[in-house]
Amino acid sequence: MTLWDDPVKGDLQEEYHYLARHESKGYAIRWLVKQWVRLSGRTLGCIIYRSWDMLNSYVKTAVRNFCRHRSYTLINIIGLTIGLVACFLIASFVQDDLSFDQFNQDKDRVYRIYCETTHSGQPFVMALTMLPLAPAITEELPEVEACARISIASNVPFAINHKIFRERIYFVDQPIMDILTFSLKFGDAETALSQPNGLILTAAQSLRFFGDENPLGKSIELDRGKHYVVTGVFEPWPGNSHLPPAAMASLNSLLDNPHQRWNDWTSFGNDYTYVKLTAGTQLSSMEDKLALLHTRHVKSDEIGDDRLRLQALTDIHFSNFNYDMVRTSGRQRLLIFSMIGFFILLIAVFNFINLTTARIALRSKEVGIRKVSGAQRMQLLRQFLVESLSLSAMAGGLALLISIVLLPPFGSLLRRALSSTAILNPALMGLAVALILVVGLLAGLYPALKLSGIKPITSLKKLETGRHRFVSMKTVLVILQFVISITLIVATFTIQRQRNYMMDRPLGFNPHQTISIILNSTPFHGRTEALKAAALALPGVESVAFSHSVPGSGISTASTYTKEGSDEEYYLFGVLSDGNMVETMGFTLLQGRTLREHSQSDAEDAILINESAAKLLGWTDPINRIVVAEEKCYRVVGLVKDAHFESMRYSIEPMLFRISTRVNFMMLRIDPAQVQAISKEMESAWKAIIPGDYPLRLFFFDQAFERYYRSEKRMAEVFTVCAALAVLLSCLGMVALAAFVVNQRLKEMGIRKVLGASTGGLLLNLCVQFIKWVMAASVLAVPLSYWGMERFLQQYPYRTSVPWWLLAMAVGLAICACMVSVLGQTWRAARIQPAQILKSE
Amino acid sequence: MTLLSKPEELLLMAVCHLQDQAYGVEILRYVSEKTGKKWSIGSVYVPLDRLARAGYVESYQGEPTQKRGGKRKRYFKITKAGEQRLLESKQLHDAMWSDISTYLERS
Incomplete structure (x- = not known):
């Protein structure tokens, strides 16, 4: 039925x-x-x-056919397998990316509060919030079921058995356990953080600190001699959480630390606020209420353009906010990855279609005989579909196995924990089966339709091989393959070139001539003079400076300034130092003078500004101009040449340099040849001056800046692999296609040879056909990739270009690859003995 | 021999009841109405095919009509063996009911 x-x-x-x-x-x-x-x-x-019996016979014919043309079948299956593996791997990565934070039970109701504002007229979005916000929300907004803060501290020393580990820690409000989903191996999530000084360790930390034993109830001394008791241990941290793994302690533990930020509604630190709304709360009305709450607590002239908004939990991974706690992924990267996967698959599928078509096309005689013996068109169609489907199914099965094996190493290439089982989820399996079916049908349908319509008399009359019948479609597919390959090669080169450009571009100072020591979270207060004297006593140390931020560490202090006598606001980044920074870093002074370290008046109101700041403020002669912040006037005494403090993905910020005692870093200007000796000497001086077991932490600028370009490096790696795959697949297809084309033209070659053609001439004659295809592909690919890459480079304020020779190189590479793959076959044809091939005529 | 399943039994009774009107849609409507559940075409034909293979019903083609887009109806008719089978099934039910009726009435 x-x-x-x-x-x-x-x-x-x-x-x-x-x-x-x-x-x-x-x-x-x-x-x-x-x-x-x-x-x-x-x-x-x-x-x-x-149709069981008929099916059986089709499979038998197919298997016999595969065995007769082993090398062709192998190439065909391998090509499709490689393409499918690439596609599966990328699909599982995309799937992993999309699964971020999906494991949270109430993910539909959980939001993070962020702050939208404007800086110097530009919109500015940051993930930070102020500390008193969460208690106010809990108090005043009944729509919020739970609200909690996460305050991040990095490099916090954990003292365990007199050993010091530096760890990241989250200070949180207890409700966070209810808002986000955490599972605990030991301890009770409900109560673990309800007491101050409770501490939950990650599974990895527990293993490192205490080995296999249950650490509940153990005491750990954290920063500033405070003791915490381990009240829980997390299960292994989920790889797809936007929160990176870290220990957690109750935020209440910090309450005895008198800090103005607890009640300051206008100060932003490393604090993030999460809320869980009651079911059915409207997002927009919630945001309005949040704005009302904001205005109740902050005077309107202090709010300015600040606006508190809500971000869905599952959007965090894809957002790109300033001061976010983690490096997020970005949908653009996801799109690029999916597109690459799709294109590689496309190449593989084109190959498969081409090869299957070519092979079936040679079987018009078989079709003729089948027709004469009474085969209906439907049956022939089914036969060829069964053949192509079984080929694609074989490739699909193989690809699944290989992907399962390759998934963990692929994940480590992308710094993502991908387990082998990730690929076995229903969505991906559905995709795999659909792909295999579609590819098999596509590859089988065209030749099947064409061939099954042949009149038996034409196919049987002569040894007709169906030449030129499928050439047009095949040519189009081959050209498309090479378009994709060339584009990927250009992309690889360009990304690499942009990375090199950013690494080589002058930073505005010599990164090898200055090293820096991280003072943060060590008892350095009151000992800076001793450190300075010790450093200056070393041979090779030219000058010493202390500062709040250094190039490569980012700048965390910024405020709004106005020009004297004007209301217009400018957002400037402040670099706080002891006055020696410009000399020690080797920044170039363009106008005026540098700050004087011990001058009382300089400490009071003197500042230097950089070129970007001068441009923003609209000053060509900034010396002795005044800027105002919080009713305090600052006098510009010097203009400094722009230097990079951040990744070159961002423009140089407008900065001002000011004298302050709030410092985090100590910088030494040194003779680059003596780095080793100086850091060794400095280490012993450090040990003598700083009490306690605090290791000397050095910060090298070249390393810091290299770290900025890791994502470009990773992207270049991925593109290299993908471009190589694309070229390999295209070549694989070319090899088999060459075999097919050459076979068809063997007789022609024989006749040409009889008429006096030379081996070289024949070789040229055959190769020109393939080169023509690649050239046609270049005509399409060159403008396409040029346009695409120029657009890609637009996101970098400091960017390289796509030079003509880079495009030419990509085309050259494609031609070389094409030649290498067809040479074997064409060489065989060109050296043919005419007698051998023509004897049957 | 194996017992009739509930759908098989119900369909067999439906075919028996509908006499010479027993074809797909009619059977579907009859059992849907009686059971108060929506039966699909498949759930009518599949057990009927099974019954036909076992020899309890036989089917024959009717005349094509305009209403059905010129498609023929497939009528089902209960065979002697089928009638026999239904009676056996009823006897089995009755026998087992009489065994439990005392318990059911008590509660």
């Missing part, structure tokens, strides 16, 4: 009309679709059952 049986069709039609008349047309259609769906499985079963 199938959908095609007349009585069933009749019944369906009759009931459909009945329902359409008595119920409604929509209802009838829904009924019909439901019947079809429920019958489809049975129908398929019936078809297979009824």
Whole structure:
């Protein structure tokens, strides 16, 4: 009983009309679709059952055919397998990316509060919030079921058995356990953080600190001699959480630390606020209420353009906010990855279609004989579809196995924990099966339709091989393959070139001539003079400076300034130092003088500004101009040449340099040849001056800046692999296609040779055909990739270009690859003995 | 021999009841109405095919009509063996009911 049986069709039609008349047309259609769906499985079963013998015979023919043309079948399967593996791997990565934070139970109701504002007229979005916000929300907004803060501290020394580990820690409010989903191996999530000084360790930390034993109840001394008790241990941290793994302690533990930020509504630190709304709360009305709450607590002139907004939990991974706690992914990267995966698959599928088509096209004689013996067109169609489907199914099975093996190393290339089982989830498996079916059908359908329509008399009359019949489609597919390959090669080169450009571009100072020591979270207060004296006593140390931020560490202090006598606000980044920074870093002074370290008046109001700041403020002669911040005037005494403090992905910020005692770094200007000796000497001086077991932490500028360009490096790596794959696949297809084309032209070559053609001439004659295809591809690919890469480079304020020779190199590479892959076959044809090939005529 | 399943039994009774009107849609409507559940075309034909293979019903083609887009109806008719089978099934039910009726009435 199938959908095609007349009585069933009749019944369906009759009931459909009945329902359409008595119920409604929509209802009838829904009924019909439901019947079809429920019958489809049975129908398929019936078809297979009824045509079992025929199917058996098709499979037998297919297997015999595969065995007869082993090398072709192998190339075909391997090509499709490689393409599918690439596609599966990328798909599982994309799937992993999309699964971020999906494991949280109440993910639909959980939001993070962020702050939208404007800086110097530019919109500025930051993930930070102020500390008193969360208690106020809990108090005043009943729509919020739970609200909690996460305050991040990095490099916090954990003292365990007199050993010091430096760890990241989250100070949180207890409700965070309810808002986000955490699972604990030891301890109780409900109560672990309700007492001050409770501490939950990550599984990895627990293992490092205490080995395999249960650490509950152990005491750990954290920063500033405070003791915490381990009240819980997390299960291994989920790889797809936007929060990086870290220990957690109650934020209440810090309450005895008198800090103005607890009640300061205008100061932003490393604090993030999460809320869980009650079910059914409207997002927009919630944001309005949040704005109202904001205005209740902050005076309107202090709010300015600040606006508190809500960000869905599952959007965090894809957002790109300033001061976010983690490096997020960005949908653009996801899109690029998916596109690469798709293109590689496309190349592989084109190969498969081309090769299958070419091979089936050679079988017109078989089709003729089958027709003469009574085969119907439908049956022939089915035969070829079975053949191509079994080929694609083999490749698919193989690809699944290989992807499972390759997934962990692929994940480590992308710094993502991808387990082998990730690929076995239903969505990906569905995709895999659909892909295999579609590819198999596509590859089989075209030749099957063409061939099954052949008149037996034409195919049997002569040894007709069906030459030129499929050439047009094949050419198009080959050209498209090379378009993709060339574009990927250009992309690889360009990304690499942009990375090199950013690494080589002058930073505005010599990164090798200055090293820096991280003072942060060590008891250095009051000992800076001793450190300075010790450093200056070393041979090779030219000068010493202390500062709040250094190039490569980012600048965390920024405020709004106005020009004297004007209300217009400018957002400037402040670099706080002891006055020696410009000399020690080797920044170039363009106008005026540098700051004087011990001058009382300089400490009071003197500042230097950089070129970007001068440009922003609209000053060509900034010396002795005044800027105002918080009713305090600052006098510009010097203009400094722009230097990079951040990744070159961002423009140089407008900066001002000011004297301050708030420092985090100590910088030494040194003789680069003596780095080793100086850092060794400095280490012993450090040990003598700083009490306690605090290791000397050095900060090298070249390393810091290299770290900025890691994502470019990773992207270049991925593109290299993908471009190589694309070229390899295109070549694989070329090899088999060359074999096919050459075989068809063997007789022609024989005749040419008899008429006096030389081996070299024949070789040229054959190769020109393939080169022509690649050239045609370049005509398309060159403008396309040039345009694409120029657009890609637009996101960098300091960017390289796509020079003509880079494009030429990519085309050259494609031609070389093409030549290498066709040379074997063409060489064989060019050296043919005419007698051998023509003897049968 | 194996027992009739509930759908098989119900369909067999439906075919028996509908006499010479027993074809797909009619059977579908009859059992849907009696059971108060929506039966799909597949759930009618599949057990009927099984019954036909076992020899309890036989089917024959009717005349094509305009209403059905010119498709023939497939009528089902209960065979002697089928009638026998239904009676056996009823006897089995009755026998087992009489065994439990005392318990059911008590509660």
